[in-house]
Amino acid sequence: QIVKEKVSLQSLEQLEETLLASDLGLSTVDDILDIVKKHSKENFINEVADYMQQSLGHEKELEIKSPSVMLVVGVNGTGKTTTVAKLAKYYKDQGKSVLLVAADTYRAAAIAQLHQWSKRLNVRMVCNEKSQDPTSVLFDGLKSAKSENIDLVIVDTAGRLHTYKNLMNELEKMVRVIRDRFPEFNLCSIMTIDANLGQNSLHQVREFAKSVHLDGAVLTKMDGTARGGIVFALKNELDLPVLFIGIGEELNDLNEFAADEYINSLLG
Amino acid sequence: QITDRFDTIFRRLRGLGKITDTNIQETSREIRRVLLEADVNLQVARDFITHVKVKAEGTKVLKSIKPGEQFIKIIYEELIHVLGDETAEIDLNGKPSVILMAGLQGSGKTTTCAKLAKMFTNQNKKVLMVAADVYRPAAIEQLQSLGRQIDVPVYDEGLGDPVAICVNAVAKAKSEKVDIVILDTAGRLHIDGEMMNEIQHIWDEVKPNEILFVADSMTGQDAVTSAKAFSEALPLTGTILTKLDGDARGGAAVSIRQVTGTPIKFAGVSEKMDGLEPFNPKQMADRILG
Numbered sequence: 042q043i044v045k046e047k048v049s050l051q052s053l054e055q056l057e058e059t060l061l062a063s064d065l066g067l068s069t070v071d072d073i074l075d076i077v078k079k080h081s082k083e084n085f086i087n088e089v090a091d092y093m094q095q096s097l098g099h100e101k102e103l104e105i106k107s108p109s110v111m112l113v114v115g116v117n118g119t120g121k122t123t124t125v126a127k128l129a130k131y132y133k134d135q136g137k138s139v140l141l142v143a144a145d146t147y148r149a150a151a152i153a154q155l156h157q158w159s160k161r162l163n164v165r166m167v168c169n170e171k172s173q174d175p176t177s178v179l180f181d182g183l184k185s186a187k188s189e190n191i192d193l194v195i196v197d198t199a200g201r202l203h204t205y206k207n208l209m210n211e212l213e214k215m216v217r218v219i220r221d222r223f224p225e226f227n228l229c230s231i232m233t234i235d236a237n238l239g240q241n242s243l244h245q246v247r248e249f250a251k252s253v254h255l256d257g258a259v260l261t262k263m264d265g266t267a268r269g270g271i272v273f274a275l276k277n278e279l280d281l282p283v284l285f286i287g288i289g290e291e292l293n294d295l296n297e298f299a300a301d302e303y304i305n306s307l308l309g
Numbered sequence: 310q311i312t313d314r315f316d317t318i319f320r321r322l323r324g325l326g327k328i329t330d331t332n333i334q335e336t337s338r339e340i341r342r343v344l345l346e347a348d349v350n351l352q353v354a355r356d357f358i359t360h361v362k363v364k365a366e367g368t369k370v371l372k373s374i375k376p377g378e379q380f381i382k383i384i385y386e387e388l389i390h391v392l393g394d395e396t397a398e399i400d401l402n403g404k405p406s407v408i409l410m411a412g413l414q415g416s417g418k419t420t421t422c423a424k425l426a427k428m429f430t431n432q433n434k435k436v437l438m439v440a441a442d443v444y445r446p447a448a449i450e451q452l453q454s455l456g457r458q459i460d461v462p463v464y465d466e467g468l469g470d471p472v473a474i475c476v477n478a479v480a481k482a483k484s485e486k487v488d489i490v491i492l493d494t495a496g497r498l499h500i501d502g503e504m505m506n507e508i509q510h511i512w513d514e515v516k517p518n519e520i521l522f523v524a525d526s527m528t529g530q531d532a533v534t535s536a537k538a539f540s541e542a543l544p545l546t547g548t549i550l551t552k553l554d555g556d557a558r559g560g561a562a563v564s565i566r567q568v569t570g571t572p573i574k575f576a577g578v579s580e581k582m583d584g585l586e587p588f589n590p591k592q593m594a595d596r597i598l599g
């Protein structure tokens with residue numbers, strides 16, 4: 042809890058601690074402290090809040106023009122499959138027709154997991170239990186979506202670390218298939234960022250962005266105690282906006298990202 | 310040459326020349342920066358540096374000719390010591406020996422269950438894995454699929470009561486002369502009272518030989534909060550750090566070790582079933598210091 046007071050060394054240290062503890066990272070925190078030191082007036086917390094609001098910019102909304110395909114990518118265990126289901130619910134509730142594609146052909150029971158969600162959502166899913174090629178499943182999914190005039194195809198992909206070049210190439214191949222074989226589909230790619238993770242998330246995004254243009258991030262597991270402060274660096278250094286936050290394990294646990302609410306939760 | 314390895318720190322310290330009382334503060338700040346960049350928790354980093362300073366003063370390094378080099382050597386050795394300079398074993402004395410896996414969502418518990426099972430199977434032990442995650446869609450199928458892959462049986466009761474599932478599984482294992490039982494549990498938040506009660510209940514009923522905290526090596530500052538909460542709820546006997554095949558510096562290792570006081574026993578180094586290695590503190594210290 043930061044007390045609204047004039048800038049003193051103690052209050053600067055307290056601010057620094059709070060922000061570092063929320064995983065904002067050293068360089069972002071240094072920038073914020075510089076601002077506070079330069080303009081040391083009363084009530085510097087408002088100063089910080091304004092700076093943060095400016096950094097994160099205005100709420101970005103994804104424009105989903107029919108037909109669209111949304112690739113959901115990210116590191117292992119960050120919440121992709123669960124987020125795919127939540128996004129399907131979100132857009133279905135907006136009246137869009139949604140199709141799911143189970144393009145994680147690698148991990149044990151990945152298809153079964155998405156299948157459970159598709160049944161709960163009453164949304165169709167395209168998969169191929171026998172395939173080891175995510176691109177071919179994606180192809181089948183888009184073909185099916187085309188013939189049924191689906192508004193939005195949401196693609197669940199396998200978790201991957203950017204340290205595996207072959208897995209990053211796999212993503213590039215999926216993007217190529219969409220661009221070359223289904224150019225009428227608008228492509229948008231979303232990356233899941235686990236709020237528990239530290240500075241490596243910035244590096245993850247940087248590397249993933251080399252293989253697939255990212256339109257936004259979903260900050261997952263924000264119902265825990267981690268605050269995912271890396272979002273400032275994601276926006277400032279990589280121009281990646283957070284579009285949604287995950288606040289639980291159920292279909293309804295997806296909120297549109299609200300910068301002011303998020304900033305308030307950081308600054309108490 | 311230690312200074313070649315930790316180029317980043319050394320370059321920063323070199324500029325400071327001889328370490329004196331006046332620039333020890335600056336030196337400490339530089340070390341703190343390196344640790345924070347590596348995701349070591351702020352308070353853990355502070356405590357670590359205080360400890361290192363005391364040690365440095367004790368060995369008169371601050372008066373030596375090449376203070377930077379000496380100082381880094383102390384930091385490196387102290388970091389290895391903190392991470393645990395002994396290799397930790399798994400308690401296999403139970404009949405059967407029961408291992409309870411615990412941790413946050415998505416940290417790698419289910420995959421690690423199977424990796425451990427494969428490792429013990431390779432040592433000619435009879436293993437049983439238990440599907441006690443009745444919440445996550447297809448969690449049971451996931452463990453069963455892995456079980457088929459490594460040829461290890463999986464005990465499940467479908468969507469039953471996790472406590473009963475674990476108790477019944479251990480009873481069955483006893484009667485079938487199984488050597489090791491591995492209990493896969495649902496990912497849970499340390500602030501979810503009900504779920505923390507559930508895993509305490511499992512521990513209480515089953516009295517496992519090992520309670521392993523499975524944590525993502527890429528975890529940031531909050532590692533202290535979650536690790537502390539788990540260690541207060543359960544008498545953890547060890548930690549397994551996963552996804553070390555990424556390039557995160559892994560400072561969470563220091564935070565978790567400091568806060569739980571338990572040894573880091575294994576490192577997850579790939580998604581594959583052979584992707585489990587004994588934890589190597591020296592390699593980890595290298596990685597953290599960058």
Ligand SMILES: Nc1nc2c(ncn2[C@@H]2O[C@H](COP(=O)(O)OP(=O)(O)OP(=O)(O)O)[C@@H](O)[C@H]2O)c(=O)[nH]1
Nearest residue numbers: 117118119120121122123200262287288289414415
């Ligand atoms: N508390 C909480 N848990 C979440 C959230 N999002 C996902 N999870 C949980 O995190 C775990 C991993 O989620 P998945 O959707 O399987 O993650 P993934 O990225 O698809 O994992 P891989 O496909 O294996 O890489 C599951 O237990 C989910 O229930 C969230 O916002 N809050």
Ligand SMILES: Nc1nc2c(ncn2[C@@H]2O[C@H](COP(=O)(O)OP(=O)(O)OP(=O)(O)O)[C@@H](O)[C@H]2O)c(=O)[nH]1
Nearest residue numbers: 117118414415416417418419420496552577578579
């Ligand atoms: N690269 C890599 N991936 C890993 C490692 N350990 C686990 N994973 C992956 O991380 C993801 C999550 O693993 P799970 O075993 O499902 O995690 P969990 O803790 O059981 O998840 P919940 O049950 O939902 O809490 C999967 O994609 C795994 O393949 C590892 O050491 N390296």
Ligand SMILES: [Mg+2]
Nearest residue numbers: 121122145151
């Ligand atoms: Mg998945």
Ligand SMILES: [Mg+2]
Nearest residue numbers: 418419442448
């Ligand atoms: Mg699991």
